[in-house]
Amino acid sequence: xxxxxxxxxxxxxxxxxxxxxxxxxxxxxxxxxxxxxxxxxxxxxxxxxxxxxxxxxxxxxxxxxxxxxxxxxxxxxxxxxxxxxxxxxxxxxxxxxxxxxxxxxxxxxxxxxxxxxxxxxxxxxxxxxxxxxxxxxxxxxxxxxxxxxxxxxxxxxxxxxxxxxxxxxxxxxxxxxxxxxxxxxxxxxxxxxxxxxxxxxxxxxxxxxxxxxxxxxxxxxxxxxxxxxxxxxxxxxxxxxxxxxxxxxxxxxxxxxxxxxxxxxxxxxxxxxxxxxxxxxxxxxxxxxxxxxxxxxxxxxxxxxxxxxxxxxxxxxxxxxxxxxxxxxxxxxxxxxxxxxxxxxxxxxxxxxxxxxxxxxxxxxxxxxxxxxxxxxxxxxxxxxxxxxxxxxxxxxx
Numbered sequence: 001x002x003x004x005x006x007x008x009x010x011x012x013x014x015x016x017x018x019x020x021x022x023x024x025x026x027x028x029x030x031x032x033x034x035x036x037x038x039x040x041x042x043x044x045x046x047x048x049x050x051x052x053x054x055x056x057x058x059x060x061x062x063x064x065x066x067x068x069x070x071x072x073x074x075x076x077x078x079x080x081x082x083x084x085x086x087x088x089x090x091x092x093x094x095x096x097x098x099x100x101x102x103x104x105x106x107x108x109x110x111x112x113x114x115x116x117x118x119x120x121x122x123x124x125x126x127x128x129x130x131x132x133x134x135x136x137x138x139x140x141x142x143x144x145x146x147x148x149x150x151x152x153x154x155x156x157x158x159x160x161x162x163x164x165x166x167x168x169x170x171x172x173x174x175x176x177x178x179x180x181x182x183x184x185x186x187x188x189x190x191x192x193x194x195x196x197x198x199x200x201x202x203x204x205x206x207x208x209x210x211x212x213x214x215x216x217x218x219x220x221x222x223x224x225x226x227x228x229x230x231x232x233x234x235x236x237x238x239x240x241x242x243x244x245x246x247x248x249x250x251x252x253x254x255x256x257x258x259x260x261x262x263x264x265x266x267x268x269x270x271x272x273x274x275x276x277x278x279x280x281x282x283x284x285x286x287x288x289x290x291x292x293x294x295x296x297x298x299x300x301x302x303x304x305x306x307x308x309x310x311x312x313x314x315x316x317x318x319x320x321x322x323x324x325x326x327x328x329x330x331x332x333x334x335x336x337x338x339x340x341x342x343x344x345x346x347x348x349x350x351x352x353x354x355x356x357x358x359x360x361x362x363x364x365x366x367x368x369x370x371x372x373x374x375x376x377x378x379x380x381x382x383x384x385x386x387x388x389x390x391x392x393x394x395x396x397x398x
Contacts, residue, residue: 051359
C-alpha cells in the first residue's frame with residue numbers, strides 16, 4: 001500500500017471490521033459515530049486559484065462521456081440514452097441518430113464515448129452502453145463501434161464488438177470507461193453488476209472485469225486468459241467492483257483505472273495483464289450500513305491499489321494532464337468526485353502516488369473529465385452541463 005488516510009474515519013472503518021460486538025446497539029453506535037466523520041482530509045491546492053470553471057455548454061442532465069472531434073465539435077453521452085453534439089459551446093437541437101437499443105436503468109444507460117485513434121481517416125467512434133440484447137431480462141454492458149457521419153449527424157456501420165452476458169434487472173455497477181494504449185488495443189470496463197459474490201472472481205462470468213480487444217473487436221491472442229478453460233478470453237484483469245475512470249499514462253503507456261468502493265475503499269490501480277485486484281475478497285471499505293463483509297485488506301496473489309480513498313469520494317472520470325494550459329498540473333492525474341463536488345489532483349512518481357490535493361471545490365457533481373485536443377480540460381457535471389477550466393482573467397473564445 002502506497003498511501004493511507006490516517007484519520008478518525010479510517011480508524012472507525014478498521015474498528016468496525018475488526019471488533020466483534022455482542023450487542024446490536026454497540027454496532028449502531030459505532031456506525032453512527034463513523035458516519036458523522038466521513039469527510040476525507042485532502043489539502044486544497046492553491047494553484048487552483050489561478051483557474052476557473054466556466055460554463056461551456058448546458059442542456060445535458062448526466063454527461064457520462066465526452067469526445068472532441070478534430071474540428072472542435074464535441075460528442076457527449078446523455079446517460080438516459082442520447083448522444084448529443086456540441087458545436088462552439090451550443091448544444092445541437094436534435095440528438096444524433098443511429099444508436100442501438102439502450103436500457104436506461106439506474107446507473108446504466110448510454111455511458112462512455114471515445115474516438116478511434118485514427119479518427120481523422122476513418123470517422124469511427126466507440127460507445128459503451130447498457131444493452132438489453134441477449135439472454136435474460138434487464139441488460140448488461142456492451143461495447144459498440146460505429147462511423148459518425150457529421151453531415152447527417154448519424155451513426156452508421158454499427159458493430160457490437162462485445163456484450164456482457166447474463167443480463168440482470170439490477171441497476172448498479174455497469175462501469176464503464178474506454179481507453180486506448182499505444183499498441184492498437186482498446187480497453188473497457190464492466191462493473192460487477194451488483195453481484196459481488198459471484199462475478200468479479202469468476203473468469204467464466206462477465207462483470208467486475210477490465211477487457212482488452214483489438215480495435216476491430218478481435219480478441220488478442222496474447223490476452224492473459226486465452227487458453228484457460230471456460231474463461232472469458234477478452235478479460236484483461238479481474239476482481240474489480242465498478243471502474244468508472246480509465247486513462248493511458250502519457251509517458252509509460254500503461255493503463256490506469258479507478259473504481260468505486262462501497263463505504264470506503266475507492267481505489268486507483270495500475271492495470272496489468274492477468275492480475276486479480278481483489279474485490280470482494282480484500283477491500284479497505286465496509287458495507288454502506290457500516291458492517292463488515294471481509295476481514296482482509298491484503299492477500300497473496302491479489303493486487304494492492306496504488307491509492308485508496310477511505311472514506312469514499314465516489315470517483316468518476318480521470319485524465320492525465322499534459323496540456324501547457326495548466327503548467328502547475330502537468331504530469332498529474334486529475335480525478336472527479338461525485339460525492340464532494342471537487343476535483344482531486346494526484347502527484348505521481350515512478351508509478352507511485354505520492355500526494356493528493358483538491359481543486360475547484362463546489363464545481364458540481366463530477367461525472368466525466370476530458371482533456372480536449374484543443375488543450376482545455378472539460379468537466380461533465382450532473383445537472384450542470386459541461387464546464388471548461390480556464391485561466392482567470394484570460395480571454396477565451398468558443
